[in-house]
Amino acid sequence: MTEKTITTLTEFKWPQGFASDGVHAGLRKERKDMGWLYSQVPAQAAGCYTTNQFQAAPTALTKKTINVKHELQAMVMNSANANSCTGEQGEKDAATMQALAAEKLGIAPELVGVASTGLIGANLPMDIVKAGIAQMELTQNTAVTEAILTTDLHPKTITVTCEVGGQTVTISGFCKGSGMIHPKMATMLGFVTSDANIAGTQLQALLSAEVDSTFNQITVDGDTSTNDMVVVMANGLAKNPELTPDQADYSTFATALHQVLAFLAQAIAADGEGATKLVEANVKGAANGADGQKVAKTIVGSNLLKAAIFGEDANWGRVMSAIGQTDAQVDIHHVFVWLNGLALVENSRSAAFDEAEMKKAMQAEKIVLDVDLNSGAATGQAWGCDLTYKYVQINASYRN
Amino acid sequence: MTEKTITTLTEFKWPQGFASDGVHAGLRKERKDMGWLYSQVPAQAAGCYTTNQFQAAPTALTKKTINVKHELQAMVMNSANANSCTGEQGEKDAATMQALAAEKLGIAPELVGVASTGLIGANLPMDIVKAGIAQMELTQNTAVTEAILTTDLHPKTITVTCEVGGQTVTISGFCKGSGMIHPKMATMLGFVTSDANIAGTQLQALLSAEVDSTFNQITVDGDTSTNDMVVVMANGLAKNPELTPDQADYSTFATALHQVLAFLAQAIAADGEGATKLVEANVKGAANGADGQKVAKTIVGSNLLKAAIFGEDANWGRVMSAIGQTDAQVDIHHVFVWLNGLALVENSRSAAFDEAEMKKAMQAEKIVLDVDLNSGAATGQAWGCDLTYKYVQINASYRN
Numbered sequence: 001m002t003e004k005t006i007t008t009l010t011e012f013k014w015p016q017g018f019a020s021d022g023v024h025a026g027l028r029k030e031r032k033d034m035g036w037l038y039s040q041v042p043a044q045a046a047g048c049y050t051t052n053q054f055q056a057a058p059t060a061l062t063k064k065t066i067n068v069k070h071e072l073q074a075m076v077m078n079s080a081n082a083n084s085c086t087g088e089q090g091e092k093d094a095a096t097m098q099a100l101a102a103e104k105l106g107i108a109p110e111l112v113g114v115a116s117t118g119l120i121g122a123n124l125p126m127d128i129v130k131a132g133i134a135q136m137e138l139t140q141n142t143a144v145t146e147a148i149l150t151t152d153l154h155p156k157t158i159t160v161t162c163e164v165g166g167q168t169v170t171i172s173g174f175c176k177g178s179g180m181i182h183p184k185m186a187t188m189l190g191f192v193t194s195d196a197n198i199a200g201t202q203l204q205a206l207l208s209a210e211v212d213s214t215f216n217q218i219t220v221d222g223d224t225s226t227n228d229m230v231v232v233m234a235n236g237l238a239k240n241p242e243l244t245p246d247q248a249d250y251s252t253f254a255t256a257l258h259q260v261l262a263f264l265a266q267a268i269a270a271d272g273e274g275a276t277k278l279v280e281a282n283v284k285g286a287a288n289g290a291d292g293q294k295v296a297k298t299i300v301g302s303n304l305l306k307a308a309i310f311g312e313d314a315n316w317g318r319v320m321s322a323i324g325q326t327d328a329q330v331d332i333h334h335v336f337v338w339l340n341g342l343a344l345v346e347n348s349r350s351a352a353f354d355e356a357e358m359k360k361a362m363q364a365e366k367i368v369l370d371v372d373l374n375s376g377a378a379t380g381q382a383w384g385c386d387l388t389y390k391y392v393q394i395n396a397s398y399r400n
Numbered sequence: 401m402t403e404k405t406i407t408t409l410t411e412f413k414w415p416q417g418f419a420s421d422g423v424h425a426g427l428r429k430e431r432k433d434m435g436w437l438y439s440q441v442p443a444q445a446a447g448c449y450t451t452n453q454f455q456a457a458p459t460a461l462t463k464k465t466i467n468v469k470h471e472l473q474a475m476v477m478n479s480a481n482a483n484s485c486t487g488e489q490g491e492k493d494a495a496t497m498q499a500l501a502a503e504k505l506g507i508a509p510e511l512v513g514v515a516s517t518g519l520i521g522a523n524l525p526m527d528i529v530k531a532g533i534a535q536m537e538l539t540q541n542t543a544v545t546e547a548i549l550t551t552d553l554h555p556k557t558i559t560v561t562c563e564v565g566g567q568t569v570t571i572s573g574f575c576k577g578s579g580m581i582h583p584k585m586a587t588m589l590g591f592v593t594s595d596a597n598i599a600g601t602q603l604q605a606l607l608s609a610e611v612d613s614t615f616n617q618i619t620v621d622g623d624t625s626t627n628d629m630v631v632v633m634a635n636g637l638a639k640n641p642e643l644t645p646d647q648a649d650y651s652t653f654a655t656a657l658h659q660v661l662a663f664l665a666q667a668i669a670a671d672g673e674g675a676t677k678l679v680e681a682n683v684k685g686a687a688n689g690a691d692g693q694k695v696a697k698t699i700v701g702s703n704l705l706k707a708a709i710f711g712e713d714a715n716w717g718r719v720m721s722a723i724g725q726t727d728a729q730v731d732i733h734h735v736f737v738w739l740n741g742l743a744l745v746e747n748s749r750s751a752a753f754d755e756a757e758m759k760k761a762m763q764a765e766k767i768v769l770d771v772d773l774n775s776g777a778a779t780g781q782a783w784g785c786d787l788t789y790k791y792v793q794i795n796a797s798y799r800n
Contacts, residue, residue: 054724087749120717221703224725303621311796317520320485324454325624349487389789396711
C-alpha cells in the first residue's frame with residue numbers, strides 16, 4: 001500500500017454534483033443571511049449535534065431527518081436567528097423552511113436538512129424566510145459560506161482532494177462560529193461536502209470519531225450553543241469503489257476528512273469573538289488520551305491565561321494553574337512548558353527565559369504552548385483564542 | 401428550644417483573645433503586604449484548601465500543620481507573592497516564615513499557619529518577609545484585612561454575635577479574592593476567628609459542610625487558584641459549654657458561621673476583578689441539591705451572560721443556554737426565569753416583558769436570577785459577577 005497524497009487546493013471549489021447559493025433575505029440589515037446547498041443526486045449523510053439540553057428546532061429536525069437513512073440531498077440555512085427556545089411555533093417554522101426548500105428544489109422534504117444560527121429566543125419571520133428561499137438559485141458560487149456567518153469576521157472554507165480507488169475525491173468544508181464556542185460532540189454550524197462513494201453509516205462512524213479531536217477540542221468562551229451541528233454529505237459522483245474500513249484507501253479518505261475538520265475547527269478558534277490570536281495547546285507525556293485532551297482544552301479555556309496572551313504577558317503560572325485544575329495525572333514536580341518554542345517552565349518552575357525575547361515571541365498571531373506532563377506517552381491538542389476588550393464589547397450588547 | 405438571635409455588628413471587631421497587625425514590608429510598592437493573626441491561647445482550628453494539583457507551599461504547610469491536632473495559635477500571611485510553583489526553595493521559605501513568626505510570638509512553629517497570595521512562580525524575597533515580621537505588633541486594628549488584598553478593591557470583613565449556652569460568642573471573618581476565583585473545596589484566602597468553645601474536629605466538620613454552599617458556589621472566572629484556603633480558629637474564651645451537635649445552641653452557632661462564610665463568599669464575587677455588578681442565581685425546582693448547585697454555578701459562570709449583564713442586555717437565551725449545558729434534570733419545556741423579580745422566561749420561552757422596564761431593572765448593582773427547573777423540590781444558589789473591559793485590562797498585564 002503506497003501512501004497517497006492529500007492536496008489542499010488554494011481556492012475553494014465544490015465537489016462534483018454540488019451546487020449552492022447565498023442571498024440577502026432581510027433577516028440581517030445588509031449582509032447575506034440565507035443559503036442552501038444541493039447535490040444533484042441524494043447524498044449519504046452524517047451529522048453530529050449539540051449536547052445542550054435546549055437543542056434548537058432546526059438542529060433537532062436535521063438530526064431526525066439524517067437518522068432515518070443517513071441520506072440528504074440539500075441543506076437550507078439562515079443566520080441572524082437561531083430558532084431556539086421558540087416552542088412549538090419554532091418546530092413548525094423549521095418544518096416549513098424544510099418544506100419550502102424541498103418544494104423549490106423538487107425533492108422530498110425528508111431529503112432536506114435545516115440549520116439556523118443567531119439570536120436565541122425569537123421566532124423566525126417566515127415571510128422573510130419564504131422570500132429568501134424564492135430568491136435562491138443553483139450556482140457554483142460560495143455565497144452560502146458567507147450567508148451563515150454571525151459575528152464571524154470572514155468565511156472559513158477548505159477544499160482537499162485525494163486519490164481513492166483510482167478516482168479523485170474532493171472534500172470541501174465550510175463553517176461558522178465565533179462566540180458561544182465550547183463544543184461537546186460538535187460545534188456551531190459546519191458543512192462538509194464530498195463526491196466520495198461511502199455509505200452513510202460508515203460516514204457517521206468516521207465523523208463521530210473525528211469530531212472528538214477536532215471540533216470538540218476548541219473553545220472560545222466555555223459556552224455550548226443550542227444550535228451546534230456538523231453535517232457531512234457524500235454523493236458518490238467520484239465513482240470510487242465504496243469506501244469501507246478494509247479498503248486500502250480508506251485511511252487516506254479518513255485522513256483527508258480529518259484535515260478538513262481540523263482546519264475548520266482551528267479557523268473557528270482563530271476567528272473567535274474579539275480574538276487577536278489563535279492559541280494552540282499541544283500536550284504530551286499524558287497518561288492517556290483523555291487526560292491529554294482535557295489538559296489541552298483547560299489551558300486554552302482559561303480566562304486568565306487568555307487575557308495574559310492578549311496582553312502578551314508570559315504569565316506561566318496561569319498555565320500551571322490551568323493544568324492543576326484538572327484531575328489528569330500530572331508529575332507535579334516535572335512539568336515542562338514551551339511557548340512558540342521557547343522554554344517557559346522547567347520541572348514545574350520558571351525556566352530562565354529572556355523577558356524581551358519571550359515578549360517578542362508573544363507578539364505572534366499564533367501562540368503555541370507545548371506541554372509535557374511527564375506521566376505517560378499519550379498526547380492531546382486543543383485550540384482557543386485570547387480574551388480581549390472586543391469580546392466583552394461584542395457580547396455586552398449582542399441583541400442590539 | 402427557643403430560636404436565638406444572630407446579630408451582625410455594624411463594625412468589625414475581634415473576638416475575645418485575638419490580636420493582629422498588618423504592615424508594609426516591601427513586597428508591594430505602597431500598600432500593606434504582610435499581616436498576622438494571634439490568639440492569646442491556642443485555638444481549635446479547621447481548614448479547607450484548594451483542590452488544584454499544584455498546591456502552593458504555604459497552603460500545603462498550613463494543611464499539614466492543622467491536620468496534626470486541629471490546633472493553631474497564629475497565622476502569618478503575605479500578599480503580592482503566592483509562593484506557588486517555587487519548588488523546594490518555596491517549601492523552605494514557607495517553613496522559615498512560619499518559624500520567624502513563631503519565634504517573635506514566643507510559641508511553637510507547629511501552632512502557626514502560613515498563607516500567601518499573589519503572583520505564581522516567583523520565590524519569596526525572604527529578607528523582606530523577615531523585616532515584615534520584625535515590624536509586626538499585637539494590636540486590635542484591622543490592618544491585616546488590608547494586608548492580604550491583591551486586586552481586591554476593598555477589605556471584606558464581617559462580625560456576628562450569638563448566644564451559645566448562656567454566653568455571647570463572636571465570630572469574625574475576613575477574606576481576599578478577586579480573580580482566579582472558581583473554588584473547588586475552598587477559595588482564595590478566608591480567615592474566621594471566634595471565641596467559641598468547640599473541638600477542632602467538630603469545627604472541621606462544620607466548615608467542610610458549609611463551604612460547599614458558600615465559597616464553593618462562587619465564580620469570577622472559572623479558574624481555581626493554587627493557594628485557596630479558608631481557616632477557622634476558635635479559642636474558647638467565650639466560655640460557653642463545648643459545642644457538640646446534640647447541644648441546643650449548636651444550630652445557632654452553625655447558622656451564624658454559615659452567615660459569616662456566605663457573606664464573605666458573596667463579597668468576593670461582588671469584588672470580582674473589574675466587576676460592576678454582583679450576580680446571584682437562585683435555582684428551585686431541582687431534582688436534587690447537586691443539580692440545583694450545578695445549574696446555579698453554570699449560570700453565574702457563563703462568560704456570555706456575564707458580558708450581557710455588564711451591557712445591561714436582557715439576553716435570556718444565554719441563561720437557557722447555560723442551564724442546558726449542564727446534565728442536571730430539566731423540564732425543558734417548562735423552565736421559568738425572573739430577573740430582579742421581573743418575569744424573563746415563561747415555559748422556556750420569552751416572557752412578555754417590557755424592554756424599558758427590564759433595562760431599568762438591569763441597572764441595579766445586584767442582579768438576582770431566580771430560576772425554576774420544574775423538576776423537583778431541591779434548590780441551589782451561586783454568586784458571580786459581570787465580565788467587563790476592566791477584567792481584561794487587569795489580567796492582560798498582571799505581572800507588571
